[in-house]
Amino acid sequence: MRLQGLDTSNSSEELFGKAFYRTLLHAIPSPVFVMEEDVRIVDCNEICQSLFRKTGEKFFHECVGNVIHCLHAFEVPEGCGKSPACRQCLFRGSVNKALAGKKLLQQPVEMDVSVEDGVSQMTFLLSAVPLDHEDHRFALVILNDITAHCQKENQLRHTQKMEVIGRLAAGIAHEINTPTQYIRNNIVFLENALGNLRQIIHLQSETLKEMLPPDRLGKCEADLKTLDMDFLIQEIPVAIEQSLHGIDRVTKIVRSVKEFSHPDSQTKEHADINAVIEDALTISGNEWNQVADVVTHFDPDLPSVICIPGAISQALLNMIVNAAQTIAELTVEGELGKGTITCSTRRDGEWVEIRIADTGAGIPDALRERVFDPFFTTREVGMGTGQGLAIAHTIIVQQHRGSIVFETEPGKGTIFIIRLPLNRNKEPWENTG
């Protein structure tokens, strides 16, 4: 602790000189680089190489946009410093400020950094400070990668949001139960009553036939005809049946919302996976019915699985939505015809296997490793959160000790294969995360 009375003539800078500078630069576990006018790189530490697309020393004297491909640099190959879009670029702005003599510390910047064929959104805390050397001014830039931290924060926020939506949905589902109950009761009553009425009408008409003289009977039958008697007798049951069907559908939808949003959904229970998939399909109907047909091949003898049904439902829902989006992209929102989403279940030894297949574009080789990464998305900005498959992965693998893999063929589609352990002879898991 020699802070007080530090003798600058004896400082480590004096002692170690150039070696100190190089060691310090490369020891810093964050990308550090020195830039000059035109946002060109003059020096950087080793860790930059993992961030920059070029290796070795090829990036020296390059514009930063050529090595860090932020979003607009995709459209404009010259990258930062050259295109009009760069005027709004926070990165370039900060560097230019530093070159003008201003110090900027810990400025959060989001960049879409290119990785192979995909884009990964990264968040940095950017510090840019002026560095004067002889007659020249440079900017010293330090990027502190806080992507993982932000992802965690976002995931937490997302979870909290889903919890709020879940509670809201459960409340609404509960409120709908009561009117559904009496609508259903009344329809069933009308159905039974109509059966009796038909017998009453039949009895009365038989009696009339016996009692009335032929001329009165003829008039009576003509009157019944103008009152559409036959039509009513034929159509009222149809109307009742349709109403009953409708109210059963409402019930089914409310049930699946309840299943999805169950506030106590963290408890493990025996669940019928076929029913869970049906629920997920019902809830996600809006996502797929314009672009795809759904085919189900369920094993009717599938054993029940000890799981958190709400969580499995959410995982499958995410996968179905993903399948629908893939098909929507390939078919231009269904204009080029509908695709197919096939959901099937079967038992495989001590596992239950669920397959969700789409007829979308498939996953290119280069992206296969990143499919389950949080925030990895191939969708346009604002279209997908890149969270869906990551959440599904967490639920299946971490929460349920299952597995999730996929087979894909470009141009043909992708099959996601989810396996859940039956856990028949095991204690409930010690920790469900």
Next chain:
Amino acid sequence: MKPLVLFVDDDDMVLKSTRLVLHSMRHEWDIMFANSATVALALMEERSVDVLISDLMMPGMNGAQLLEEVMQRYPETIRFLVSGLNDLDSSFNYSSVLHRVFEKPVDMGVIKMAVRAAIQTIRSKPEA
């Protein structure tokens, strides 16, 4: 004497429509309706009830509390609960106070069968 069924729900529309749909069972059992647990308990002081069917969510005393009270006062009564299931309180031991729980909205056909089965159970018991 015909067996007596008591149906409890705080919603009048549910009571009215249940009365309509269960009307066809009048030859098999008598049915009474109450729009609160308090009214139900008052009715049960007058007549002995064979099967009690109560909604869970009710203002004042709820369905589960009603069934618990009935279990203590009239242990012979068969007790059914109708619930949205997601409104069940996980700290309450439902299985100790009721015979069956039905998910709301419940198919009255299912209720008919359940009541019929309950009455048969009561009937088949040797007289005390």
